Every structure is written in structure tokens, then in C-alpha cells.
């Protein structure tokens with residue numbers, strides 16, 4: 378950790394999910410030598426959950442500037458305006474305003490230079506939708522917040538990163554039936570540029586090796602099983618190659634994720650959510666990190682969701698959150 382760098386800012390996530398559990402667990406085991414963080418949450422929620430889990434964690438209200446000093450002895454929490462019920466496993470749309478407030482204020486803190494990165498805890502999209510939340514997920518909401526606060530166009534791109542595999546879904550939280558119409562050559566080129574720049578800047582890879590997955594079985598089998606691979610994805614690959622990128626594709630998605638194939642690239646850009654997330658969650662569920670590229674600030678998150686069934690039981694592993702905080706700190710160092 379660097380004393381002069383502002384702290385990481387963790388959001389509350391859905392208060393009925395495992396976010397409080399993994400935050401408290403990570404704090405318990407990293408307070409002595411870990412990267413200091415501040416949590417934007419209802420302090421009462423964290424106190425109740427710590428007691429339930431039997432974790433001897435003192436929760437102290439603090440400003441971001443006090444976080445590094447407080448961290449070794451107590452969990453620093455910047456209190457939300459809203460209080461939450463946060464009953465483990467019983468999500469309540471009435472708690473949604475606090476969940477949303479936490480995300481929005483975390484972005485305000487990084488914008489003001491009071492936090493070095495946003496690390497989000499999991500939200501349940503359907504619970505927020507029921508409360509009127511108009512964004513598909515964090516990724517899109519963070520893009521909207523960034524546009525407003527920073528006053529410029531932002532194209533948020535979802536990256537799921539692990540030591541085993543890194544993947545980017547070109548389309549994210551959309552119905553599968555809409556995917557072919559949403560894939561455009563221009564958008565894929567823009568995503569490829571954003572991904573290549575991020576791997577250079579944040580991951581220290583001078584010339585990242587990009588591959589694109591095909592949309593159709595066998596990448597369309599020369600057009601016999603769908604033409605999107607030829608008409609949309611291949612031209613994007615050609616355009617990126619012409620700009621000097623190390624890029625291949627479209628590759629048949631069924632044969633590009635085995636061990637030897639993964640050695641040949643740094644990041645796979647996939648056509649849709651599950652094409653990208655199934656391989657990484659199979660290989661690295663406990664250590665995968667969700668990163669939003671293309672934002673004017675750093676955002677990471679554990680790759681898993683709210684896991685309501687195990688919230689408050691002590692069964693939630695904090696390993697993915699630990700990787701998310703470590704990666705956010707690494708990115709902050711790379712950008713310093």
C-alpha cells in the first residue's frame with residue numbers, strides 16, 4: 378500500500394447478499410498488511426453482519442482521508458444517507474436506494490480524487506429493476522455516471538480477468554435474441570481498441586494478443602451456418618490488424634478455450650455474455666475479477682453475484698473480492 382494514495386472504495390452491494398460477508402472476511406484477514414479500503418455502506422448493516430458471522434470487526438465511521446490510518450484497527454465506513462434492512466437472503470426493493478446511492482457516491486469519490494478506485498460488491502439486477510433502476514447492470518450505470526460527472530463520451534467495456542483467461546463480452550446484459558443485430562463492425566473495432574489500450578496501460582503488455590470469437594457454430598463454417606462471422610466480425614479483425622494490432626479471428630468458440638489455445642492470446646473478445654463468462658467462471662470462479670474498461674476511473678468487482686442462499690452463513694469465500702481489490706490497486710499503481 379502507498380500512504381499517499383487515496384484508498385480503494387468498496388460499495389455496499391445488495392445488503393441481503395454476500396457483499397457484507399466477503400467485505401468483513403477480507404477486512405479481517407488483510408487489516409494488518411492489505412491494501413486499505415473504505416466501504417460506502419450503512420454501518421449498522423456491517424455491524425449486524427459481523428456479529429452474525431462471529432467476526433470480531435469494529436466498524437468505524439470515517440472519511441476517505443482517514444481510511445489508511447483507521448484500517449489496521451477498524452473497518453472504515455463512510456455512512457450512506459439511507460439505512461437498510463439487509464436481512465440475509467431476503468432481498469428487499471426498499472433497500473435499493475441505498476444500493477444505488479453507494480455506487481453513485483463511490484464514483485463521486487474517485488472523481489474528486491478521494492478514492493483511487495471503485496470496487497463494487499454484487500447487486501441483484503432484478504431487485505433493482507423492481508425498484509425502478511433503469512440500467513442493465515453496474516457496467517452501464519457506471520458509464521452513465523461517468524458521462525455525467527466527467528462530461529465526455531464514455532464506452533464502458535466489460536472485461537472478466539483471471540490468471541487463466543481474460544474475456545470480453547461484446548454485448549452484455551441483453552436478450553440473446555438481440556445479439557446478432559447488436560453486433561456491428563464499428564462497435565467491435567471500438568471495443569478492440571479499448572481492450573488493447575487497457576492491456577497496454579493496466580496490464581503492462583506492450584502488444585496484447587487479441588482474438589475474436591465467432592458468433593455461429595464453427596465461426597459460421599464459411600457462411601453456411603450464418604453470415605455474421607464473415608460480414609461483421611472478420612471485417613473488424615481486418616480493420617484492427619490494419620491499425621497494427623496483433624489480432625485473429627473469428628475463431629470457432631468451442632475450440633478456443635482449451636489450455637493450449639489459451640496460451641496463444643491475452644484476451645478473447647466474445648460475441649455475447651455467456652460465450653465469454655462460461656469459460657472463465659468454469660476455470661476461475663473463485664478468483665475471477667470483473668473490470669470495466671473504457672471508464673475515466675478504475676472499477677473492479679468480484680465475478681460472482683449476490684449468492685443470497687449463503688448470505689449470513691459464513692460460507693461465502695472472499696477470494697474473488699480479494700483479487701478484485703488487488704487488481705484495482707495494481708491498476709492504480711500502473712496509472713500513477
Ligand SMILES: NC(=O)C1=CN([C@@H]2O[C@H](COP(=O)(O)OP(=O)(O)OC[C@H]3O[C@@H](n4cnc5c(N)ncnc54)[C@H](O)[C@@H]3O)[C@@H](O)[C@H]2O)C=CC1
Pocket residue numbers: 395399498499500501502503515667678679680681682683684685686687692693694695
Ligand atoms: N457484479 C455483480 O453485481 C453481479 C451480480 N450478479 C447478480 O447476482 C444474482 C445471483 O446470481 P447467480 O446467477 O445466482 O450467481 P451467484 O454468483 O450469486 O451464485 C452462483 C453460485 O455460486 C455460489 N457463490 C457465489 N458467490 C460465492 C462466494 N463468494 N463464495 C461461495 N460461493 C459463492 C452461490 O452460492 C451459487 O451456488 C443475480 O441477480 C445477478 O444479477 C451476478 C453476477 C455479478
Ligand SMILES: NCC(=O)COP(=O)(O)O
Pocket residue numbers: 513514515516517654667678
Ligand atoms: N455477469 C456479470 C454481471 O452480471 C456483472 O455485471 P455488472 O453489474 O458488473 O455490470
